[in-house]
Amino acid sequence: TDVVPFEGAHQAGIATDVQAHLHFAAFDVLADDAAGLAGLLRDWTAAARALVSGRPVGEGGAVGGDPLAPPADTGEALGLPAARLTLTVGLGPSLFDDRFGLAARRPAALVDLPAFPGDTLDPARCGGDLAVQACADDPQVAVHAIRTLSRIAAGRAAVRWAQLGYGRAATVDPSAPTPRNLFGFKDGTANVPGADTAALDEHVWVAADDALAPGERWMTGGTYLVARRIAMHIETWDRTSLAEQEQVVGRTKGEGAPLGGSREHEAFDPATLPTASHVRLAHPSRHGGARMLRRGFNYTDGATGLGRLDAGLFFLAYQRDVRRAFVPVQQALAADDALNEYVRHTGSGVWAVPPGVGAGGWWGEQLL
Ligand code: HEM
Numbered sequence: 001t002d003v004v005p006f007e008g009a010h011q012a013g014i015a016t017d018v019q020a021h022l023h024f025a026a027f028d029v030l031a032d033d034a035a036g037l038a039g040l041l042r043d044w045t046a047a048a049r050a051l052v053s054g055r056p057v058g059e060g061g062a063v064g065g066d067p068l069a070p071p072a073d074t075g076e077a078l079g080l081p082a083a084r085l086t087l088t089v090g091l092g093p094s095l096f097d098d099r100f101g102l103a104a105r106r107p108a109a110l111v112d113l114p115a116f117p118g119d120t121l122d123p124a125r126c127g128g129d130l131a132v133q134a135c136a137d138d139p140q141v142a143v144h145a146i147r148t149l150s151r152i153a154a155g156r157a158a159v160r161w162a163q164l165g166y167g168r169a170a171t172v173d174p175s176a177p178t179p180r181n182l183f184g185f186k187d188g189t190a191n192v193p194g195a196d197t198a199a200l201d202e203h204v205w206v207a208a209d210d211a212l213a214p215g216e217r218w219m220t221g222g223t224y225l226v227a228r229r230i231a232m233h234i235e236t237w238d239r240t241s242l243a244e245q246e247q248v249v250g251r252t253k254g255e256g257a258p259l260g261g262s263r264e265h266e267a268f269d270p271a272t273l274p275t276a277s278h279v280r281l282a283h284p285s286r287h288g289g290a291r292m293l294r295r296g297f298n299y300t301d302g303a304t305g306l307g308r309l310d311a312g313l314f315f316l317a318y319q320r321d322v323r324r325a326f327v328p329v330q331q332a333l334a335a336d337d338a339l340n341e342y343v344r345h346t347g348s349g350v351w352a353v354p355p356g357v358g359a360g361g362w363w364g365e366q367l368l
């Protein structure tokens with residue numbers, strides 16, 4: 001079946017096998033109190049249940065309602081399969097303020113990301129009170145889902161920025177062929193496998209016995225999402241020799257094997273890789289064993305206006321605590337990664353991803 005179950009202890013779209021397409025949107029909330037916010041999240045959840053099952057939203061759907069009224073569903077997904085659509089919702093740091101009386105409920109792990117050396121962030125691609133990650137094997141299904149949630153939110157939340165992605169640049173299934181990013185390298189080789197519940201419990205899901213203050217227990221079973229829009233200077237990269245490209249990454253381009261090795265998934269000692277190589281600097285052995293579940297997508301957003309494609313990686317990473325995973329890893333990468341010559345971080349956000357939705361439940365009910 002191409003329907004991913006919506007309900008569960010954790011939200012779908014994280015450990016789920018990565019779909020082929022992404023539409024990601026960050027929202028500013030316009031509702032001015034907690035009841036308004038809760039109402040929006042209830043309505044979104046109801047719509048999400050229909051969308052992920054491949055059903056149109058609302059009474060009458062796209063064509064079965066009152067002919068004198070605008071249809072409840074916009075219609076462009078009529079006849080399309082569910083396409084393994086998942087919708088995953090996150091709550092940004094800016095949501096935990098006086099508007100909604102949530103200041104005391106902000107998890108300590110939901111830090112504002114520090115500025116990293118070399119950041120060239122565009123404020124128009126940063127932040128957001130809410131984030132929705134829509135992943136599907138059909139791009140129209142993912143876009144229909146985001147459009148529908150945005151339409152349902154009218155007057156209560158507005159799209160702040162959004163990103164389309166394609167060609168998953170990560171896998172959570174080590175037995176499937178590893179996809180490639182726009183530098184032509186396999187991406188996701190050493191990722192946290194989506195079926196490895198022990199690794200997920202250790203590195204991705206917030207546990208009940210984490211040192212959670214009383215106000216943040218609602219995050220049990222949740223996780224934290226970091227998104228970075230990373231522009232890749234593919235024209236410069238394409239003028240770089242194969243040997244140099246492999247030195248920069250620390251793996252071979254064809255097989256994806258650690259340099260000095262011959263097979264993609266073989267064990268390796270990162271200390272044997274080039275000092276400034278990406279894999280050596282990002283390796284868990286340098287960061288107290290910290291890992292994250294990477295779920296990024298490639299993007300091309302037209303041209304830069306300077307005779308180049310505006311291309312890159314929309315990096316998405318889920319983790320139990322950003323203070324132990326993304327932040328220290330990105331600090332090490334920003335300081336020394338040989339890849340920095342070829343990439344620029346242009347967008348950023350961090351969100352608390354609440355736990356999954358049970359029967360009759362709704363996104364964020366543990367908080368609101
Ligand atoms: C590994 C590419 C950004 C963290 C890798 C690999 C490639 C790659 C080719 C090796 C294959 C694999 O194990 O997945 C890139 C590119 C990036 C980028 C092209 C930017 C455009 C980042 C960022 C982070 C990160 C921002 C985190 C702050 C990691 C980690 C690994 C990895 C943790 C696995 C290391 C290991 O355990 O061996 N990346 N990456 N990457 N990357 Fe990146």
